[in-house]
Amino acid sequence: MTNKSFGRTGAIHSVLSYGIILSLYLFISVACNKEQGTLPVSVGQQPLLLGPDVSTLTRATDIAFEANDAIGLYAVKCTTGTSADLLVHAGNFADNVNFVLQNADNDWLPEYAVYFPSDDDKLDLYAYYPYRTPAFGDGTSISLNVLADQSAYSSYTRSDFMVAQRKGISRTPQKVPLTFNHKMSQMVFEIKPGAGFTSEELKKAKVKIINAITDATYDLSQAPTAMPVEGSERADIVPCGSWVENAGNLTGMKAIVVPQPVNTTTYIEVTLGSRKFVYKPAEAIQMNSGCSRTFTITLNNTRLDITTSVNPWNTCPPVSGEAEEDFGEVWAGDIDSSFCGGSGTASDPYLICKGSQLAKISNDVNTGRTDYEDVYFKLANDLDMGNLLFPAIGIEREKTFCGHLDGNYHVIKNLYVKNIGRAGLFSVIRSPDINNKALSVIQNLGIEGNITGSVAGGIAGEAIHGKIQNCYFKGILNGITGGNVGGIVGYMSYPTAEIMNCYAIIQEANLSTEDGNSRFGGIIGYLYNIAGTFHNNYAVIEKITGHQDIEKGGVIGRIQRMYDYRSVSYATVPHDLYSCDLSLSLQNEVGISSSPEDIPANAFFLVPENDLKGASVLSNLGDAFKADNNNRNNGFPLLNWQ
Numbered sequence: 001m002t003n004k005s006f007g008r009t010g011a012i013h014s015v016l017s018y019g020i021i022l023s024l025y026l027f028i029s030v031a032c033n034k035e036q037g038t039l040p041v042s043v044g045q046q047p048l049l050l051g052p053d054v055s056t057l058t059r060a061t062d063i064a065f066e067a068n069d070a071i072g073l074y075a076v077k078c079t080t081g082t083s084a085d086l087l088v089h090a091g092n093f094a095d096n097v098n099f100v101l102q103n104a105d106n107d108w109l110p111e112y113a114v115y116f117p118s119d120d121d122k123l124d125l126y127a128y129y130p131y132r133t134p135a136f137g138d139g140t141s142i143s144l145n146v147l148a149d150q151s152a153y154s155s156y157t158r159s160d161f162m163v164a165q166r167k168g169i170s171r172t173p174q175k176v177p178l179t180f181n182h183k184m185s186q187m188v189f190e191i192k193p194g195a196g197f198t199s200e201e202l203k204k205a206k207v208k209i210i211n212a213i214t215d216a217t218y219d220l221s222q223a224p225t226a227m228p229v230e231g232s233e234r235a236d237i238v239p240c241g242s243w244v245e246n247a248g249n250l251t252g253m254k255a256i257v258v259p260q261p262v263n264t265t266t267y268i269e270v271t272l273g274s275r276k277f278v279y280k281p282a283e284a285i286q287m288n289s290g291c292s293r294t295f296t297i298t299l300n301n302t303r304l305d306i307t308t309s310v311n312p313w314n315t316c317p318p319v320s321g322e323a324e325e326d327f328g329e330v331w332a333g334d335i336d337s338s339f340c341g342g343s344g345t346a347s348d349p350y351l352i353c354k355g356s357q358l359a360k361i362s363n364d365v366n367t368g369r370t371d372y373e374d375v376y377f378k379l380a381n382d383l384d385m386g387n388l389l390f391p392a393i394g395i396e397r398e399k400t401f402c403g404h405l406d407g408n409y410h411v412i413k414n415l416y417v418k419n420i421g422r423a424g425l426f427s428v429i430r431s432p433d434i435n436n437k438a439l440s441v442i443q444n445l446g447i448e449g450n451i452t453g454s455v456a457g458g459i460a461g462e463a464i465h466g467k468i469q470n471c472y473f474k475g476i477l478n479g480i481t482g483g484n485v486g487g488i489v490g491y492m493s494y495p496t497a498e499i500m501n502c503y504a505i506i507q508e509a510n511l512s513t514e515d516g517n518s519r520f521g522g523i524i525g526y527l528y529n530i531a532g533t534f535h536n537n538y539a540v541i542e543k544i545t546g547h548q549d550i551e552k553g554g555v556i557g558r559i560q561r562m563y564d565y566r567s568v569s570y571a572t573v574p575h576d577l578y579s580c581d582l583s584l585s586l587q588n589e590v591g592i593s594s595s596p597e598d599i600p601a602n603a604f605f606l607v608p609e610n611d612l613k614g615a616s617v618l619s620n621l622g623d624a625f626k627a628d629n630n631n632r633n634n635g636f637p638l639l640n641w642q
Contacts, residue, residue: 070100070131071180074220078122078168087126087140087221093117096135116171126220127164127178130157140221146184146214146256148235156240159256160184161218161226183218183226185259186292189239191250191270194300199245201272202299207253208269209237209262210278216258219340222329222353224381225289227341228258230348234266249296259289270297283623286409286641330386330414331355335363340380349376349406355383358412362393365401373402379410385449387414392453392461394427400464401426407445407471409641415449420480422461422490423453431465440466444641450476454483455490457525458504462491467498470624470639474505479546481512484525484557487539491526498533499523501624501639506539511546518550519557527559536622538612540636554606612636 075094076087098111117123128135128142136142146159162180189207193199215232218225239255260266261284268279277299287293331354339360340353352358365372394400417423425447429440447458455461458473468488479485486492487504504522512518519525522539539555551558611617613635618627625637632638 065101065129067101069129070098071127071129072131072133072135073097073099074126074135076124076126077117078124087124089134089136089138089140093123096131096133098131098133100131120171123169125164125166125169125178127180128220129160129162129180136220139219141217141219144184144216144218144226144258146216146237146258148214149238150240150255151238153240156254156256163218163220182290184216185257185287185289187239187255187257187287188292188294189251189253189268190294190296191243192296192298193248194298197299199248199250202250203243203245204272205243205250205299206271207239207297208271209239209255209257210267210269211235212237212266213258213260219353226259227351227380228260236269257287259287261286268295268297270299272299283640288409329354330384331359331388331390332386333359333388335359339377342376342378344372344375344377346376346404349378349404351378351380352383353380355385358383358385359390361401362391365393365399366391366395368399375403376406377403378406379408379412379445382410383412385412385415387416387450390415390417392417392419392423392427393425394422394429397428397462397464400428400430402430402440404441405445406441406443409444411446411448413448415447415451415475417449418452418478419461421453422455423451424457424460424490426460428462428464429460429466429468430463441469442466442471443469445471446474446642447472448474450478452478452480453490454480455525456480456483456485457487457489457491459488459502461489462493463489463497463499465494465497467500468502469498469500470641471502472504472639472642474507476508476510477506479509479511479518479520482517483512484519485509485511486521486523486525486557487541488523488537489525491528492524493528500533500536501622502537503637503639504539505633505636506541507543509541509544509546511544511550511552518546520544520546520550520552521557522554523556525557527556536624538617538621538637540609540612 073094074087074092074096077093100109102109132142142161144161147155150156150159161183163183164178164180166178187209191199191202191205193202211234213228213230213232214235214237215229216226217229218227237255237257239253241252241254243250244252262268262279262281263284264280264282267281270277270279279295279297285293334356336354336356336359339350339357341351342349344350352361361372361377412425415425417425419427422428426442429442431440442459445459451458453461456477456479457463458475458477459468459471460466471488473487477485477487484490487506488499488502492499502523506522509520511520521527522541523537524534527534537555541554544552607617613628615627618625618637621637624640626640628635628638632642
């Protein structure tokens with residue numbers, strides 16, 4: 001059973017966690033609203049029926065429910081006929097109504113009967129599993145916890161958390177589907193015998209997740225993901241299940257975890273008798289909300305090897321057709337007065353849940369706020385900016401962003417920036433403390449959109465003593481006469497500037513047609529006075545138009561004053577790559593260089609499209625990238641976090 005919904009464009013939104021569709025017979029009282037409280041039920045009113053019939057239900061944590069499972073449901077009345085009041089902790093149209101599954105025939109029993117409104121007002125529905133009372137305190141955030149010892153199945157199921165929402169439900173005799181999505185993460189383990197071991201020997205192996213965050217919060221009113229509680233108590237998690245031999249490998253162990261990265265702090269431990277093996281990936285492997293990740297563990301007599309893959313939440317039919325990620329709330333052009341959490345420190349960054357909170361950063365910086373220097377921000381979920389004109393964060397070099405933004409493996413979609421000067425999500429990023437080299441860092445972020453400016457980049461117009469890593473841009477770039485345009489950064493300067501493990505898919509590059517006083521590069525338009533780190537990036541340029549005399553290169557449009565360039569490690573991590581199908585031909589990998597002798601050999605390559613999609617190039621790009629096996633990126637390498 002797949003989870004599908006249709007967005008504004010009619011495209012199918014595919015969710016990694018496969019949903020559970022319930023058949024609920026819910027009765028909502030007309031006289032049960034915020035102002036009046038609960039009154040006696042009127043006769044002859046229309047009951048609200050939720051969910052089509054489904055097959056036999058068996059497991060709450062997989063793709064269905066089992067007998068005696070309980071959910072909680074809130075209903076909010078649309079008092080204007082179109083827009084609902086905000087969900088609050090108490091006093092809604094219906095508050096935390098408990099429904100219990102009676103049997104495998106999908107019969108749900110509510111704790112009390114309520115009915116549809118008698119007028120034409122609509123309802124917004126919020127449901128969650130497992131049921132609790134109270135659901136939350138004064139706000140609408142639910143405190144969550146996974147159990148450390150999940151070896152018992154009941155402990156495993158108690159650690160799961162799912163939600164469902166339906167907006168604008170009108171009076172109808174038809175059933176309305178209510179689809180639940182997992183908000184925690186699932187880790188699945190498979191043991192593969194390597195050198196020196198047999199599958200029979202490995203049946204005695206024990207797996208633990210070491211030092212995992214076990215506390216999380218979820219805002220039932222707006223948040224699309226469960227958020228880990230940083231700084232909370234950690235624990236070692238024991239998975240549920242037992243080993244079963246399958247084609248020579250061992251399967252059958254799984255655990256529910258709070259969304260968090262597997263890294264050198266939170267890692268996997270395998271013990272076999274007195275021997276202990278650990279897996280601490282150098283690059284974090286993100287456990288995202290709602291998805292299941294399988295860790296295939298090859299146990300050798302001398303070491304532990306692990307590969308990973310992302311699966312739906314258990315075995316479900318595949319989704320066919322064009323899939324589009326659900327980005328949730330669309331930015332309406334408003335500006336929030338606060339963030340959705342955090343204090344701005346490295347351990348407790350400000351959390352950005354909505355486009356209006358991203359707009360707050362822009363407004364604060366552009367109006368002269370200076371206390372964001374060396375302040376930390378983190379996206380809590382994907383953002384849809386709705387193709388509305390967004391003011392780049394920072395006004396040229398006078399008012400710049402000097403903080404740190406962690407995309408947290410999320411995407412800002414439909415970003416539209418148009419500025420006569422420097423343009424990108426950021427106009428300029430720079431270090432708040434050059435002497436101490438406290439770099440302003442932008443990381444783990446995807447941007448999809450349309451950028452226009454004289455100095456324009458998919459991430460930033462200009463980077464001065466700033467660091468950009470594990471990021472990508474996909475979309476359209478438009479350059480103004482006399483400017484510098486790059487897939488990641490338009491203009492990059494000074495010794496500490498860095499771009500690492502990034503790529504750009506430039507669907508169109510529309511450059512100046514008036515003269516040749518402009519520069520364009522797939523990654524950087526103009527690179528000046530640099531001895532920083534620049535490696536393991538690639539660009540795909542699908543279309544480029546402009547004046548024939550524009551200084552242009554596949555990776556960099558122009559390089560100047562690269563006298564210290566060979567002092568960095570870039571020469572040992574060579575391979576910045578790109579492919580192109582151009583209406584305006586590029587000159588080479590680097591368009592113009594004032595000091596070609598300073599460019600290390602075998603540093604830049606111009607390769608055919610098929611080569612960029614191949615295994616050799618993928619290997620050269622390094623561990624931050626993975627193959628696009630499911631053709632999500634037209635065959636071009638993906639970042640590991642995508």
